[in-house]
Amino acid sequence: METSRLPLSSSIRGKLISAGYTSLSSISSVSSTDLARDVKITESEAFEILKMANQISGSSSCNGRSSSLVNGARNAWDMLNEEEALPRITTSCSDLDKILGGGISCRDVTEIGGVPGIGKTQIGIQLSVNVQIPREFGGLGGKAIYIDTEGSFMVERALQIAQACVEDMEEYTGYMHKHFKASQVQMKPRDILENIFYFRVCSYTEQIALVNHLDKFISENKDVKVVIVDSITFHFRQDFDDLAQRTRVLSEMALKFMKLAKKFSLAVVLLNQVTTKYTEGSFQLALALGDSWSHSCTNRVILYWNGDERYAYIDKSPSLPSASASYTVTGRGLRNSSSSSKRVKMM
Amino acid sequence: MNIEYRYEFQILLHLEYARQLTTGCETLDECLRGGFPCDSLTEIVAESGCGKTQLCLQLSLCAQLPISNGGLDGSALYLHSEFPFPFRRLHQLSRSFHLSNPSIYADHNDNPCDHVFIQNVHSVDHLFDVMSKIESFVTNSKTRLPLKLIVLDSVAALFRSEFENTPSDLRKRASCFFKISGKLKQLANKFGLAVVITNQVTDFVESSDGLSGLRIGNLRCLYSSGRRVVPALGLAWANCVNSRVFISRSDDIVCQERRDDDESGSSLVSGRARRRLDIVFSPHLPPSSCEFMITRDGICGVRFFLREMGCSKSVYNHAINFIPQAIAFCMNPIHLVIAISFVVDLVRFSHISLTSSNLCGGRTRYGVVFFPALSGELLV
């Protein structure tokens, strides 16, 4: 299998494999004349192959102590520095940002789930507006991709939120320039709407095709910084003849999202629905799509009602502690809830 | 397999597409910020007798209004699963609709009923069958107005008997929901249709796992006719619709009329029950509600604006003082009833105590009017 990694022409590679040289160690243990005789290639070609094989296997062992053992592995210290420099997308609700460690992290797949009417689409629209906040205001200055599978995206609502965002930015510039008067900002609400790439999918095949296409799309639009899917489950809750096939398709899709997030350093936000699951003899609430899907995302946030308030709870995260915070949905978008007592509850 | 897909990421175009279908009643339209949206599934949840079918019939007629008047300039497909279909009521509404909008039909000499296509569905499989034919119906039909509205009344009746309560049957039922919803949304998206689905309620029963009382949307509990109810079909169906509105009725009759004199005429009890529409959840509407009544000509709203505007107390006071004169100008019982309900709501939601001087101004040609409901609310 490793021989296929060598940058050779396919005919030579085929000859190597059929002669029995499938791993690099088998190539490196033989001399060039033998190799040439066995595989029926010229000696110079055999020499080249051996040089390449030794280079690949040798380079990882002849370095000093602090290097990685295998090509492609990275040192945790370098990763720490990288992680601390990663930007985050604010949700416009400071309590929510606090429990998320500053906002939705880029390079991660975050799943947000809740009952209908709790505000998942609102969070999605808010994030697709907030990602466009320019860098001088502390944002990412990027664009957004919004994949709508349910038809919940309402342009009037997005316009409302975009207008509120622009107004906030204008107030902030006034504050920064210390004259406390709102001044004009370059961005206009219509510009914000133009920077949201909106895709509507009406079946699961369209959804899969679109996800496959995203790599190419994002390579052409490098400033996309967030991909929001609302919701990831809708088309997959219909009749699937073979549940195992559904699991496979979903895990492949999750994999593609993870690769996208890592490759382009963007945040992927998947909105999910809630269903009742029959476990241990009773019905309980759980996110849709089953157990195997729950392992496909890096972070998970669950939205729920507590009395008359909306709360968000960090259910799964490699680095954040479990905590919950309350938020409200206002005409201007997502904001802190007005109740002042113990808004952020650490578990 | 060649999948043809279009990437329409010009959402600014949607600003032009995003149409709404008026309900024919100003109050309801205001509550819904224009009406029922296109390219979206809206669900109307109500117990029987609240007016869902009335509203749906009215919508089927309003769809034929020109776009400038808030309609969709299109015809409607009415899928009904409950028997019998109210043909007579449809004709009644259609007649008054025709009278108020003659210009639409003058040139072509037809009437509103010609543009409402009625199809009955008696089971889930039948519904799938019908839905598969809708697309060809839309593309191939030679009707004057294109199809712009689909009404499904009601979805709960289809699932009443076919499925049992075991987990596997419930799973199968849930996958049917998503299939129906997916197909309808696909049609709505492709042809820019508005889709309205009605649903029923069941009584709230406290269950051990607490899931029956699960809060979905803006209202903690749904009350109708004085008892607590829960929308039918559960959480799975709630995930399938884009917006949900709840229509409820309260048992208090708005007013009773008595006659001072001893005429032997029948005491007219204007028992128009109060009906209320609440927004349960919606991606573009804030939580709000409004009240309406059903009259012979259709649905008619009760003006309710002061609460939403959040006016100050002084304005309320001013308005209260104005009421006695307003009542005195009522010309017929209907106006009287409307004005009285307005006062009742005004009092209830502004928490202002009424002095008897304000009250007793209500002396009109129809005799002294009693406010039975008010006495309770004054204690608020």
Place this chain on the structure above:
Amino acid sequence: MAPLKHLEMENSIIDACFRDFCASHGILTVEDFLLHDLYELAAFAEREANADRLKEGITVMLSLIEVKCRPLLNGMELLEDLQRNKHTLSSGDNGADSLLQGGLREGQLTELVGPSSSGKTQFCMQASASVAEKQDGRVFYIDTGNSFCARRIAQFICGSSDAAALRKRVLSRISCHTVYDIYTMFDTLQGLEVALRSQVQMNVNEYRLRLLVVDSISSLITPILGGSGSQGRALMVALGYLLKKLAHEHNIAVLVTNHTVGAGESGKTKPALGETWKSIPHVRLMLSRDHRNSNCTISILKHTSMPSGKTVRTITRKDNQQCL
């Protein structure tokens, strides 16, 4: 498999006529030789003209093969090997250590099973931090789900003084590799094997590799299991054996995580990857988390030297231990 003519260089007895004789019986490679009935071959050789030479050739072949195959060890040698080479690594969590009588054992494949967000990744990161810091070993972390978080590992390191330099030292001993599918995994592991082998030869191990973490192995295998064909299962078994071989030969502790799936109508959960995988790891631990009070429970499903079923309550979620 190497063809016979390869062996001619060192052993002149395996010459062309020997090879022709073998070829006439369908033996072209060493593998064919092994599979063939040797008594029958010897009997045929008897009848040939140069019978002695041929029989000598067969004997030489057999001795070559013996040399190549692994030496037999007796029990005492195994015990010595165990005591000298296969140490126990602390997993960083006292509860788990006491449950496992010391911790993770080198040379063994330990599997962590648990439902989502039960703390498997946290356990893996804690173990990596502990091995890198306290046991002065290197850690190779294979991450399949973007869940490796260097910041969290830094929180697990609790040093007393000179915090920043300690962190840098410890973190530089942990290397993380992202792998998304099983073929890349095989490549990575084979590359690791080559690197380790050459390291042994060069004796460069100031910090030798002590812990290999795969988080999670089920997300690599589940996509290929099922469907038509049984290659999925074959690949899974091959991967398991490769991990065990790495563990044994190079004295590494291998830690993998697995998730759970629902089991039929009863709703109970069981580990994913099925029955075939069950027998591959040496030690299987089940993690479960009580969401109300965020306590994690570890119980033993299978262990080579301990009874299953013991549980220990461990309190994890050591959040925000700011050692900065």
